[in-house]
Amino acid sequence: MTAHRSPAVALERIAKKFGHVVALRDASLAVAEGEFVCFLGPSGCGKTTLLRIIAGLERQNVGVVRMAGRDVSHLPPSERNYGIVFQSYALFPNLTVARNIAYGLEARRKSRHEIDGRVAELLDLVHLRAHTQRYPAQLSGGEQQRVALARALAPSPALLLLDEPLSALDARVRLALRQEIKALQRRLGITTIMVTHDQEESLTMADRIVVMNHGVIEQIGTPVDIYTEPRSRFVAGFVGHMNFLSVVADARPGWSRLGALALRHRAAPPVPAGTPVTLGIRPEEIIVGSGARDAENRIVGRVAGLQFLGAFTRLRLDLGDSAPPLECDLAMGALAEVGAKEGVELPLALRADALRVFRDPTPPAASDA
Amino acid sequence: MPAIGPVEAARIPTPVVRHRLDGERVLRGALLTGFALFLWLFVGYPLLQVLWRSLLDNEGQFIGVANYVRYVRTPAIAASITNSLWVSTAAMVLTVTLAFVYAYALTRTRMPWRGFFRVVAMLPIFAPSLVHGIAFVYVFGNNGILTRQTGLNVGIYGAKGIIFAETFYCFPHALLILVAALSAADARLYDAAAALGASRLRTFLTVTLPGVKYGLMSACFVVFTLVITDFGIPKVIGGKMSVMATEIYNQVIGQQNFTMGATVSVVLLIPAAIAFAVDRLVQRRQYSLVTSAAQPLAPGRSRLARALLFVYCATIAAAIVGVYGVIGVTSLVARWPYSFAFTLKHYRFDTIGGYTPLLNSLEVAALTAVAGTVLAFVGAYLVEKCRTIASGPLYVASILPVAIPGMVLGLAYIFTFNAPGSPLNRLYGTLALLVLSNLVHYFTVPFLTATTSLRQMDAEFESVGASMGVPFWKTFWRVTVPIALPSIVGIGMYFFLNAMVTLSAAVFLVAPGTELAAVAVLLMDDAGDTAQAAAMSVLIIGSGLLVRLGFWWLLRGITRRTQAWTATPSEG
Ligand SMILES: Nc1ncnc2c1ncn2[C@@H]1O[C@H](COP(=O)(O)OP(=O)(O)OP(=O)(O)O)[C@@H](O)[C@H]1O
Ligand SMILES: [Mg+2]
Numbered sequence: 014m015t016a017h018r019s020p021a022v023a024l025e026r027i028a029k030k031f032g033h034v035v036a037l038r039d040a041s042l043a044v045a046e047g048e049f050v051c052f053l054g055p056s057g058c059g060k061t062t063l064l065r066i067i068a069g070l071e072r073q074n075v076g077v078v079r080m081a082g083r084d085v086s087h088l089p090p091s092e093r094n095y096g097i098v099f100q101s102y103a104l105f106p107n108l109t110v111a112r113n114i115a116y117g118l119e120a121r122r123k124s125r126h127e128i129d130g131r132v133a134e135l136l137d138l139v140h141l142r143a144h145t146q147r148y149p150a151q152l153s154g155g156e157q158q159r160v161a162l163a164r165a166l167a168p169s170p171a172l173l174l175l176d177e178p179l180s181a182l183d184a185r186v187r188l189a190l191r192q193e194i195k196a197l198q199r200r201l202g203i204t205t206i207m208v209t210h211d212q213e214e215s216l217t218m219a220d221r222i223v224v225m226n227h228g229v230i231e232q233i234g235t236p237v238d239i240y241t242e243p244r245s246r247f248v249a250g251f252v253g254h255m256n257f258l259s260v261v262a263d264a265r266p267g268w269s270r271l272g273a274l275a276l277r278h279r280a281a282p283p284v285p286a287g288t289p290v291t292l293g294i295r296p297e298e299i300i301v302g303s304g305a306r307d308a309e310n311r312i313v314g315r316v317a318g319l320q321f322l323g324a325f326t327r328l329r330l331d332l333g334d335s336a337p338p339l340e341c342d343l344a345m346g347a348l349a350e351v352g353a354k355e356g357v358e359l360p361l362a363l364r365a366d367a368l369r370v371f372r373d374p375t376p377p378a379a380s381d382a
Numbered sequence: 383m384p385a386i387g388p389v390e391a392a393r394i395p396t397p398v399v400r401h402r403l404d405g406e407r408v409l410r411g412a413l414l415t416g417f418a419l420f421l422w423l424f425v426g427y428p429l430l431q432v433l434w435r436s437l438l439d440n441e442g443q444f445i446g447v448a449n450y451v452r453y454v455r456t457p458a459i460a461a462s463i464t465n466s467l468w469v470s471t472a473a474m475v476l477t478v479t480l481a482f483v484y485a486y487a488l489t490r491t492r493m494p495w496r497g498f499f500r501v502v503a504m505l506p507i508f509a510p511s512l513v514h515g516i517a518f519v520y521v522f523g524n525n526g527i528l529t530r531q532t533g534l535n536v537g538i539y540g541a542k543g544i545i546f547a548e549t550f551y552c553f554p555h556a557l558l559i560l561v562a563a564l565s566a567a568d569a570r571l572y573d574a575a576a577a578l579g580a581s582r583l584r585t586f587l588t589v590t591l592p593g594v595k596y597g598l599m600s601a602c603f604v605v606f607t608l609v610i611t612d613f614g615i616p617k618v619i620g621g622k623m624s625v626m627a628t629e630i631y632n633q634v635i636g637q638q639n640f641t642m643g644a645t646v647s648v649v650l651l652i653p654a655a656i657a658f659a660v661d662r663l664v665q666r667r668q669y670s671l672v673t674s675a676a677q678p679l680a681p682g683r684s685r686l687a688r689a690l691l692f693v694y695c696a697t698i699a700a701a702i703v704g705v706y707g708v709i710g711v712t713s714l715v716a717r718w719p720y721s722f723a724f725t726l727k728h729y730r731f732d733t734i735g736g737y738t739p740l741l742n743s744l745e746v747a748a749l750t751a752v753a754g755t756v757l758a759f760v761g762a763y764l765v766e767k768c769r770t771i772a773s774g775p776l777y778v779a780s781i782l783p784v785a786i787p788g789m790v791l792g793l794a795y796i797f798t799f800n801a802p803g804s805p806l807n808r809l810y811g812t813l814a815l816l817v818l819s820n821l822v823h824y825f826t827v828p829f830l831t832a833t834t835s836l837r838q839m840d841a842e843f844e845s846v847g848a849s850m851g852v853p854f855w856k857t858f859w860r861v862t863v864p865i866a867l868p869s870i871v872g873i874g875m876y877f878f879l880n881a882m883v884t885l886s887a888a889v890f891l892v893a894p895g896t897e898l899a900a901v902a903v904l905l906m907d908d909a910g911d912t913a914q915a916a917a918m919s920v921l922i923i924g925s926g927l928l929v930r931l932g933f934w935w936l937l938r939g940i941t942r943r944t945q946a947w948t949a950t951p952s953e954g
Contacts, residue, residue: 028394035390070845072398089401090848097849103842106947107864117850148947168850 019082021046021172021204022067027076029062029228036062037228040076047202049195051215054225055251060208063225064174067206069093080172095172096165100180102157104149110160111136111145117168135163138197155186162194166201173198175207179214191218212252216240224248246371249293256299256339257371258292269370271336276310278368291371296327296342298367301359302351308362314339315358328353330361406853410768417761418772421779423806424822428794429786435797436644449645459642462629463649469541469625470610470653473548477556477605478598480549484698485560487691494692500561502699504554505706508926510883510900512614513919514547516907517705519619520712520719520916527708527719539621547615550705552608553698556601563597596664603661607654611787613886614900618907626650630789631889634796644797647790658785706923713917728917733909734902740921743899746813747881747929750820754828754877755870757821762832763858767844784826788886791823796890811893819891820881828873835869836862867940875933882926 020043029037036059044050052060065071067078069090078086085093096117105113111132118128136142139159149157158178165173178194179187195218198205209215215222216236224231224239224247232244243249246257260269260276264286268277271292278292300308314330317338326348330339341361343353351359401407439445454460484503488496506514521528522538529535536542575585591598613627620628626646634643712718716725731737765776786794799810809815839862847857863870885900892901899922907915 030391030394030396033391035394038390038394068845068849069401070848072401074394074396074398076399086399087402089404089406090845091404091406091851091853093849095849097846099840099842099846101840101842103840103846105843105861107861107944116847117852120850120852120856150947164846165849170849174849 018046019079020044021048021081022206023077023079023082024063024067025077025079027063027066027073027078029059029066029071029073035228037066037073040225040228040230042223042230042233044204044206046081046204049198049205049207049218049220051219051222052206052208052225053212053215053222053252054210054231056210058225059228060210060225061176064176064206064208067172068095068097068174093172094170095174096168096170097174098158098161098165098176098178100177102149102161102181104157104161104164106149109146109148110141110152113149113160114163114167116164121168131167135167138166139163139193153186154182155190158182158190159193162197166203171204173203173205175205177208177210180209180211187214194218216252222252224251226251243293243369246291246293249369249371254296254340255293256296256341258294258336260290260292262286262288262290274312276363276368277365278370279366281370284372292363293369293371294339294363294367296340297325298364299339299341300362300364301328301341301343301347301353303360305360305362308364310363310365310368312361312363313358314341314361316353316355319353319355326353330359406855409855410764413760414764414768414770414772414776417757417764418776418779420757421776424818425779425783425786428791428798431797432644432647432790432794435641436648438641440639440641449641450649453642453645453649458624459629459633459646462624462626462646465541465623466610466625466627466650467653469544469548469616470606472541473545473552473609474602474606476545477549477552478560478601480698481553481556481601482560482598483691484553484695485557485564487695489561489564491688491691493688493695495695499695499699502702503557505702505923506551507554507879508883508923508930509551509706509709509919510614510885510903510922511548511551511612512618512885512900512904512907513709513923514550514705515543515615515617515619516903516912516915516919517708518543518547520708520912523619525719530719539619540623543619543621544616544623544625547619548609548612550702551612551615552605553702555608556605559601559604560594560597563594563600566593599664600661603657603664607657610653611650611789611886613789613889614904617904627787627789627886630793634793634890640793640797643793647787647793650787650790651785654787655785662781709916709919709923712913713920715913718913718916728913729921731902731914731918733911733914734897734906738895739897739902740899740918740925742813742896743882743922744925746816746820746898747878749813749817750824750881751874751878753817754821754824755874758825758828758873758877759832759863759866759870762829762836763862766833766836767854780829781826783822783824786823788823788884788888789890791819792887792890795819795887810891811896813896816888816891816896816898817881819887820877820884823884823887824877824880828876831869831873831876832866835866839865864944867944868937871933871937871940875930878929879926882922882929 022042022044024040024042027037027040028035040059040063042050052063054060062071066073069078069085069088073086076086077084080093105116108116114132114135115128118131123131132145133142136145139162141156141159141163144152144156149160152160158181162178175194179190182190191214207215207218216239219236221233221235222239223233226247232239232248234242239248239252243252243255249255250257258271258276260271262284263269263275266283267280268275269290269292270276276292284290305311312332314332316328317331318329320327320329322342325342325344328341328343330341332339339361343351353359436449437444437446439448452459454463484499487493488500518538520526522536522543523529524535526538538546575589580588610625611627613631616623616625616628617631624632626649630643630646630650633639633646711722713728714724714726715721716723731739761776761780765773765780783791795815798804799806799815801807809818843861844854844857847854847861883900885904888898888901889904892898897905899918903915903918903922906912906918
């Protein structure tokens with residue numbers, strides 16, 4: 014293997030519309046070999062459409078799809094060499110687990126012996142050895158999911174496409190299968206693209222996340238990147254929680270004003286004083302209690318509500334009428350230490366290096382930033 | 383970010399990136415073209431021929447709407463319109479009322495013999511329509527047994543006879559729809575009504591009737607269409623009363639006036655088409671009414687009501703059995719109603735040269751079943767799974783045949799396949815054309831059945847196959863067909879049974895050597911060979927029942943085999 018290989022999948026300026034509905038605009042992306050990429054976004058943002066265009070099940074209006082450097086835009090699905098798992102699994106109900114998995118192999122003129130060997134291998138891979146002769150209707154949801162995965166992997170495709178593979182499962186099975194799929198993908202080193210609208214799923218599984226909104230790719234980056242450096246307000250709000258404060262830019266670069274209060278924030282491209290901008294800070298980045306006393310960006314918040322969430326507690330803090338309430342996460346120990354109770358006023362500090370600046374999207378024409 | 387709308391969409395070019403042409407796409411295109419060609423050649427083009435011919439005179443000169451003017455101005459012919467509307471409406475009201483009470487008894491009570499009553503009520507499906515008319519003649523006609531025994535002639539020939547015989551003939555069709563509608567009732571509504579202290583009558587008026595409103599309407603349309611397009615019954619029992627279906631026959635066969643036949647045909651298309659269109663609209667709305675959360679209703683148990691309903695059902699069942707009893711006895715006695723000595727001589731069919739018509743009918747029915755099942759299922763597959771711009775028009779063209787009365791179809795085929803100098807003429811007078819006319823005449827219901835069963839399947843089966851390089855026809859054969867097998871068997875049976883009893887289109891298309899059993903019944907009855915007509919009817923009904931049994935057995939085997947797939951997930 015050489016170091017400089019073409020990306021396993023490259024999309025160049027893909028656009029797709031259904032009648033007057035624009036499903037995708039100008040989507041470009043490169044997926045490296047062996048990489049696990051998630052398409053993440055709200056319902057209707059075009060994730061499935063993009064996946065189906067890669068699969069050749071939908072045809073784009075504009076743009077090029079490349080696989081391993083080769084332009085496959087004109088190839089039918091059968092010549093693109095991928096395996097796919099649909100949200101519904103689409104298992105063939107009239108075929109046993111073994112025949113389902115063998116389905117793609119039988120088309121390849123392999124000997125019975127070879128096929129049986131490969132099927133057994135895959136059954137082991139997804140831990141379904143005991144269920145070989147069952148029909149899909151006799152399996153649980155999670156087991157069906159694994160059969161679908163095995164069926165997609167059986168012909169040893171170069172690419173694995175998953176469209177919300179876990180969304181039909183209940184929460185516990187979903188968690189277990191997340192691990193299992195990820196481990197399997199690592200072991201096989203297969204390039205994988207998964208569609209999901211569950212941000213937690215994408216954060217835990219993906220090497221890189223492609224955040225989409227309204228048919229546009231908003232940001233591409235590692236989970237840490239996306240979480241810590243969201244490029245837009247949409248990404249910040251969609252991946253994890255974020256508090257937003259509407260402020261105006263101050264004359265001093267790196268400062269802004271929330272009413273009478275001056276706040277220092279992360280370095281950002283300067284804007285003219287008085288321009289409305291939005292500051293964002295994650296709930297766990299707010300310093301509460303004694304630690305806040307001599308920090309900068311100090312404010313006082315009154316506890317308006319507590320929401321116990323297991324490992325931590327989410328406080329709702331009123332800042333008076335100048336701003337919407339802030340959400341702030343505290344671990345159990347810290348909670349007792351600061352004595353947070355409803356009605357209590359707490360000193361807070363908004364760390365300057367945690368305060369991200371987002372240009373407000375209000376004027377529609379200026380969105381190309 | 384900018385709003386996305388038509389302006390944005392305009393910036394994206396409309397043509398999509400084309401995929402390379404491969405074997406699969408070529409085959410798909412070829413199949414679609416073939417299907418479209420079939421529908422054009424055997425539905426669209428013949429219909430246009432009828433339309434066109436109604437605008438010509440018998441010399442082939444274009445005369446505009448002159449035929450239509452003559453139609454409504456000639457009282458003897460014009461009467462057929464009002465007669466048709468009157469008997470169809472009367473038979474519709476009578477049939478739906480009788481069938482509704484019967485269906486109510488079957489679905490909403492625990493009265494004994496429900497299974498038996500249900501089976502008996504289905505018997506008329508196995509007989510050509512005219513058999514019911516003939517049975518009435520044998521009992522109430524001038525030489526009927528009742529008339530002979532009591533000297534009382536009820537004057538059965540005319541509207542009275544048509545209406546009663548049609549009621550028998552249409553009863554099972556209405557019953558099937560109403561039983562389905564009444565079975566889908568939601569028990570929670572009844573509980574709510576009872577909790578509110580509603581009386582039985584009030585519950586019936588406010589809950590039961592609205593719940594089956596669409597079922598009732600559907601039953602009405604079906605019966606109305608069946609009656610107005612039926613030819614057999616008015617032919618044998620109508621006497622001097624002319625309805626539109628018999629008028630077409632008279633004009634074409636009696637007077638060789640093809641253009642007037644075409645004119646009456648076009649007019650007959652109108653009520654059938656309206657009934658069809660309204661029914662489609664009604665059915666679309668019905669879907670929103672049935673929720674999956676509906677609770678099945680536990681049948682009520684008032685003893686008096688049960689007893690009354692039992693007597694009611696027993697009476698109707700006895701009447702139906704009586705009709706077939708009369709036919710059976712007539713075929714087995716020397717000379718009904720004068721000499722009741724047992725004989726099998728009527729089963730020799732001397733006057734029509736033996737069993738050729740029956741064998742022809744069986745052959746045509748079997749071919750129709752096989753070819754029809756393939757065509758309806760593959761056609762539905764192409765329309766449903768190969769989405770193209772042609773899908774919409776093909777769908778409409780596929781459900782259109784149900785609105786074409788058999789007589790009109792038959793006449794259309796004369797125009798199309800018996801035109802001088804046309805290469806299509808080679809089909810005329812062959813069994814193949816009879817098969818084709820059956821395919822078209824009975825195409826819609828199987829097509830819709832197949833469409834429904836395809837829509838219930840996962841939409842991604844083909845995509846999964848394609849992703850693994852499995853061609854679509856393989857997935858079709860290995861997955862789609864096995865899953866749909868119960869529907870496919872049902873479709874085959876539907877085609878077979880209908881092809882066995884059909885008369886209307888066939889009456890124009892049979893030729894020496896290709897006589898069909900139902901046509902033979904008509905001809906023998908016309909010629910006064912009533913006993914032989916009865917014997918042939920018995921054989922038609924008998925073979926229909928046998929085949930139905932065969933299908934039932936086949937279906938049981940299939941169900942047993944497919945039970946494993948449909949099992950609920952096992953625990954652990
Ligand atoms: N076959 C189609 N015909 C018309 N419009 C379509 C079609 N498929 C998708 N769309 C539209 O394109 C847009 C993107 O759809 P897509 O299925 O890609 O969304 P998604 O991100 O996968 O959403 P979800 O999370 O709900 O699955 C939606 O507005 C959808 O209504
Ligand atoms: Mg989707």
